[in-house]
Amino acid sequence: MSGIFGVYYFDGQSAEPNVLQQMSDTLAHRGSDGADIWYQDNLGLGHRLLWTTPESLIEIFPLEKNNLVITADARIDNRNELISALEINHFPKEKITDSEIILAAYQKWGEQCPEKLIGDFAFAIWNKREQKLFCARDPMGIKPFYYYHSPNIFVFASEIKALFCLSEVPRKLNELKVAYYLEMFCEEQTTTFYQDIFRLPSAKSLSLDHNNQKRINSYWSFDPKREIKFNSDTEYIEAFQEIFFEAVNCRLRSAFPVGSTLSGGMDSSSITCTARHLLAKSGDQQLHTFSAIFPSLPEEDLRFIDERCYMDKVKSLAGLKSHDVRADLLNPLIDILWQDEEPISAPNLYIHQGLYQCANQQGVRVFLDGIDGDSTISHGWSYLTELAYTGRWSSLIKEVNAVSRRCRLSRKLILQKYVLEPLFIQPFTYLWQWLQRITHTAKPIRGLVNVNFAQKVRLLAQMQTVIRSQPALLFSSRQNHWLSLATGLYPHVMEIADKTAARSSIEARYPFLIVD
Template identity: 50%
Template structure:
C-alpha cells in the first residue's frame, strides 16, 4: 500500500503546477513514509508516496521512467513468476524486478489490455509520451483506491479524495444524489462519490485520458456461465485448497512482520491456519494474530473458537477488548482518513486491531473479508431445486436445515421455496397482478425508508434513480443460485467496503491483504455447483472439506456465526449517549434537508427504549451522515479561510 497522485492538462499544453502536485503528495504522507517522488514534464505530472512492504519494494523508486513510459503505482503483483516467464524477463534477477517493472513490461507487450494479465491489488497510472496518453487501471475488486476529477479539462487523480482538494480549482460541492443513495443503503453506483465533481475509477476498469477526452473500459468481469464438473465432493475441496493456498502464499510476500485478524470464524481461521503452515515451511517467523474479545458483552465473544486455533501453536496472539471501544472511537481522525460517510458499523473494531498491529511493527495484515461473497453460503441451492421442480430433493435439503434449526417450520420453509422458486416464476405476470388485486396486495414498488426526507427525495428524483441502479443485469439461462452468486460478486458494496478497510489500515501504515479477492479463487468458486455448498443444513461445505485437516474441528464444523450487534448497541448507548442526543436532536442543521426529522426522532426514541430493535440501522445511517457533514463543513470553512488569508 502506497499513494499515487497526478495532474494532466489534457485540454492544453499548459505546464502542470508542481506546487499543487507537491501538496497532494504531502497530504498523502500517512500512506507512505519510506520515500516520495514527483515527476513533471510539460502538461503532465505524477507523484508517489512509498510504503515498503514486499522485498522488491525496497528497491522501488517512483515515479519511474523507462524510455517513453513513466509510471506511478500502488501495487502488489501476485503472478510474478508467470509474468517473468511470459514477458521473457528471465535474464533479470527476479528479486530485483519490482512490481512496477512488471506492470511497465506488461504495458509494453499488451498495451491497454495489460490489466487483464495482472493478478493482485493495484491502482496505477502510466504516461505514454509517444501516444500522448495517460493510462490508468484498478484491480478487479478495488482493493487499491483511485479517485479522479476532470474540472476545466484538467485530469487530477489520487489515492484519496482529500488530496484532490489541494488543487483550489476542485470544488467541494456535495453530491445530493449520493446522499440520497446512502440514506437508502443503495451502493450500486461504483463511480460516484459524495462530491459532485469527484469520481472513483470502478473496479476491473481502465481509464485512458488523451486530448480528445476520457475513455472508460471494463477489462474483466466474473463469468457465471462456466460450470466445473468433478467426480466427487472431495475433488472440489482439493481444487479449492490448491487455489486458495496459492492466494494466501502470494499475500505472505513481506519484508516486515506479518499479522492477521483471527475472529474464530471460518474465513479468518482458514487464512491463519494456511498462513501458519506456509510460514513454517518457509522457516519464517510465526504469524501475529489479532482478535477482538468482548468482556462486557460475552454473547459476542468468540474466544472458544479463537483459542481452538491458537492451541494448535505457531502463532503469536494479541487480544483487543472491543467492548471497551466506542463505535465512534477517534471520530475526527477516522472521518479525516475516510473522506466520506461510512456505513460500516464495526469499523471501530478493526481500528482497535490496527492500533495493536502497528504497535507490534506489523505492516502487512491478512483479512478474511469477502469470504461469504466469494465462497458463497449455498442456501440458494434450495431455489435451484424448486426452480427445476425437484420436490423430493428439496424436501430432503430443507429437512437437513430444520434438523439444525428446530425453530424453523418445515412446511413453511418448503412452501416458501416451492412458491417463490418453482411456481410463481411460471405464472404469467398478468395473472400475478390479478391475484394481487384480488387479495388487496399493493403493487411492488421501491419504497423509501421512513427517515429519508420525502421532499428531498422528490426534488432529486431519488425513487427513479434507485430503481434504475437496482435493476441489476442478469445472465439468461442461469440457475437462481449462480445468478445470485454472480450479482453478489459484482455488488457495489464490495469496493466501498474495501476502500473503508484500505483507508483505515493506511492510517496506521499497514497494508491490508484479502486472499478471498484473488481472481483465481473467485473464478473457481463461481464455477463450483451449488450442491457442493449445502449438505445436511450446513453451508460452505467445499471450504470445510478443504480445511478439515488444518482447522480445529469445532471451527471447521461450526454452524453459527458471530453476531456483534449487541456490543455495537451497548457502545452507542453507554459510551456515546450524550453525543447521540447532541447530534440527532440538537444539531440538525446540516442534515435537516435530507432527513425526515419526525421519523428520525421516533426511531431514535424507539431505539433508546428498545436498543435491540430494528431502528438501529436508520439511526446509525443518519448519525454517520450527520457527523461527516459537520466534519466536511468544518474542513470546507477552514480551506476557504486559508484561501482568503493567502489572497490577503
Template identity: 45%
Template structure:
C-alpha cells in the same frame, strides 16, 4: 499499500510542482518509507512509498524508463510475477531485483491498453505515454486498490489514492454530492463511480481508462463469467482443487519483507486464512504469524474466544487481543474523520479501526483477513430456490430439514419460505399431478394439512387468475410501485429532487428470485457495496500505514467458486461445503463444522445506547436538524425514541436509521462540506 497521485494539464500548461508536494504531504500516512515527484512539462506524478514486499525495498516511484518515453506511478502487488516475467522476457536482472511497477510498465509496452488483462493481484496505476500523449490508468478486478479522479474537459485531469489529495489543487471543488447521500440513506450503494463529492469519481473495479486532450475513454477489461461450469469426478476432487487455489491465494498475500498479522475473529473465514497462512510460514521457516482478535468481557454474547482458542491451541501463532466492548461506534469518529474521506460509514467500522491501531502499535504493516468469504464461497441457500423451481421436492425437503438446526429455526419455516411459492407455479402451469405429489410429500414430512395446501396454493391461485381475466387483468400493465416506500428515512421532497426512485429502479431494480444458485452467487459478487467496502478497508488500514490483504478477493478463487455445482455450495444443510471438506485437517473441527456465526449487534447497540449515549443524544438534539433537507426527521425521531425505550429488544431497522443519520451529521459537521 502506497499512495499514488498525479495531474495532467490537458491545455498544455506546465505542472506546478508545489501542488504535487502538497499532495505528497497530505498522503504521508500511506507511505512513511519515502516520497518522490516526477514532472514532465504538462504531466506530473507523485508517490508515497510503503515497503511491503521484498521487491518494494528496491522500488523508486514514480519510475521513468531509460528512453524517457514512459513514466509510471503505482500501488500494486502482482500475484503472477513468474508468469509475467516469462512472457515478457525483457529483463536482464534476477527476478527478486525486479519491482512490480517495472513489470506493469513492461506489460504496457508489450500489450498496450490490454495489459491489465494479463495482470493478477491488487493494483491501481497510471502510465504516461509520451509518444501517444495519453495517460493510461487501470484498477484491479474487485477494487482492492482505490483510484479517485477529477476531470475538467480540455483543462486538467488529476488522480490520487485518496480524495483528500485531490483537494490540494485549487480547481477541485469540495462540494457535497447529494445524489450519493440519497443513495446512502436509501441503502442503495450500487453506483461504482460516484463519490460523496460532486465531480470526484472513482475508476470502477476491473476498468481501464485513457485520458487525452480529446477526453476520457473508459472500459471494462474483465467481468465475472456467469456461464462457466466446472465438473470434476468427485467431492474429493472439488475439495482438492479448492484447497490448492485457496492456499495459493493466501501464499501470494504472504509475500512480505516483514512479519504479517491476521485478523482472527473465530469465524470460518478468518480461521481458514489464519490456519493456512500459519502452515505456509512454518514450511518456509519464516517468522510465525501474528494474530489480533476482538474479545468481549462485558458483552459476553459477542465473545468468540472458544473458537479463537481452538485455532490458537494448534500452535505456531503469536496472539494479541483488543477489547471490542471498550469502544463505541461513535467513540473515535473525530480521529477516523481525519482520514476517512466519505460520509458513508458502516455499523462495524470501529472493529477494523481498533484492530489496525493495535497492529500499528506492534510495528506490523501487512494484515490478512477473511473479508467476505461468505460471498466468495457462498452459503448456497439459494440452492433451495433452485430446487423448488426444478420441482425436486424430496431433495428440497431434506435440505430444509438439514439446514434448519444451523440457524435455530424450524424445518417447515425454511421450507415455507423457499419451497411453498413454487407450488403455485405448478398450478399456473396446470401440472396437477406434480402438484398432488408435492402436497403429499409436504404432508408426510411436515404434517401440513393437505386440505389447506390445496386451498391456499392450488385453488386460490387459479381463482385469482380467473378474476384477473374477467376484469381485463390479462392485459399487460405497468407497475406503479415506488421503491421510495421502502426508504422512509429519506425526505420525500429531496428524493423527488434527485430522482432517487428512478436511480433505485435503474441501479437496483426489483427482480425475481434468481433462477439458479449460480446466478444469485454471481449477482452478489457484482454488487457496488463490495467495492465501496474494500475502499473503506483500504482507508482504515492506510490510517496506520498498513496494507490490508484479502485472500477471498482472489480472482482465481472467485472464478472457481462461482463455477461450482450447487451441491458443492450447499449440501445436507452445510453451506460452503467445498471449503469445509477442503480444509479438513487444517481447521479445528470445532470451526470446520460450525453452523453459524456470532451476531455482533448486541455490542453495537450497547455501544450506541450506553458507552456513546452522551454523543448520541447530543447529535440527535442539536445536529441532525441540519439534515432536514435530506432526512424525514419525524421518522428519525420516532425511530430514536423507540430505540432508546426498547431496552434489549432494539429493532435493527431503527438502529440502522439512527446510525445513518448520526454518522452523516457528524461527518458533515467535521468536514464542513458545502451542501
C-alpha cells in the same frame, strides 16, 4: 499500500511542483518510506511509498523507463509467470520490482495489460511518445482510485482529500449520493458524495489523450456461465484447497512480520491456520493473530457474541503469536470521519482500526483478512429456491432437513423464507413496486429519505436506471451468487478498509477475493 496521485492539464498550464507536493503531504499517512514527484510540461505524477514486499524495498517511484512513467499502488501476485512471458531476465527475479513488471506488460500488451495482471493494483502510466495517460484498477477494487475531470484538467489520487489541493476541484455535495446512502443502495459504482468527483470502478481501465478524450473500458468480469465440474466431493475439496492455499501463499510475500485477523468464524480461522502452515513450511517467522474481545459487556449481551472459546482452539496451535484487542474500549469516531472522507456503511469499522493499530505496534505491515468468505463461497440459501423452482422436491426435502439439523432452524421457517417468499411473495412485491413506479406513486423503500428530497434528485428513476440491466427475479443459485459478487458493495467496503489500514501503515490482503 502506497499513495498515488497526478494531474494532467489541457489548457496550456504547466504542472506545478508545489501543488504536487501538497498532494503528497496530504497522503503522507499512506507511505512513510519514500515520497517523490515527477513533472514535465502539463503533466505531473507523484507517489507515497510504504514498503511491504521484499521487492518494494528497491522500488523507485515515479519510475521513468523507455518513454513511460508510472506511479502505482500495486502488488503483483503472478510475478513469475509474467517475468517469463515478458522475458525480463536481465536481473534476478528478486531484483525485479512490480512496477517494472507492469511497465513491461504495458509495453507488450498495451491497454490490454490489466487482463494479464493478478493481484491488487491501482496505477497510472504516462506515455510520453503518445501523450496519453493510462490508468487501471484491480478486478475486486481492493486499491482505490478517485478522479476529477473537466475541460481543463484531469486529477487523480488514492484518496479524495488529495484532490482538494487543487483549486479547480469543487467541494459540492452530491445530493443523489446522499439519497443512495440512506436507501443503502450500493449498485452505482462511479459516484462519490462530491459532485463531479468519481471513482474508477473495479476491473476498469481509463485512458486520456492530449485532446482530453476519455475512454473507460472493462477488462474483466465474472462469467456466470462458467462452471467447474468434478466427479466426487473429494475432487472438489482438493481443487478448492489448491486454489485457497495459493491465494493465501501469494499474499504472504512480505519483508516484515505478517498478521491475520482471528475471530471465532471459519473465514479468518481458515486463513490463519493455512498461513501458519505455509509459514512453518517455508521456515519463516511466526504469524501474528489479532482478535477483538469484549470482556466488559454485560453477561446477557456477551453470551451472544463471545467467540473466545473458538479463538482459543486456534491460538493453541504452534507457530502463532496472539494479540487481543479490547474492542469494547474503542471509540475513534472523529478519526474515522477524517480518514474515510464520506459516510460509510460499516458501523464496526472501529474494531478493524483497533486491530490495525495493534498490528502496527508489533511491526506488522501485511495483514490477512477474512473478508468476504461467506459471499465468495456463497451462503447457499438460494440453492433451496432453485430446487423448488425446478421441481426437484426430493433434493429439496433432503437439503432442508440437513440445513435444519446443521443450523438448528425449524423446517417451517426455512421453507417460508427460502421457498415460499422467493417464489410466491416476492414476484407480487416486485409487480406492485413496478406499478407504483409507472403511476408515479412510488416512495423510497426504507422510509429514511424525505419524499420531496427523493423527488428532487429523481431517486427512484436514477436507481432504476442503474439496476435496469439486472434481472429482477433470480431462481438460479449461480446467478444469485454472481450478482452478489458483482455488486458495488465490494469496492465500497474495500475503499473503507484501505483508508482505515493506511492510517496504521498496514496493507490489508484478502485471500477470499482472488480472481483468475
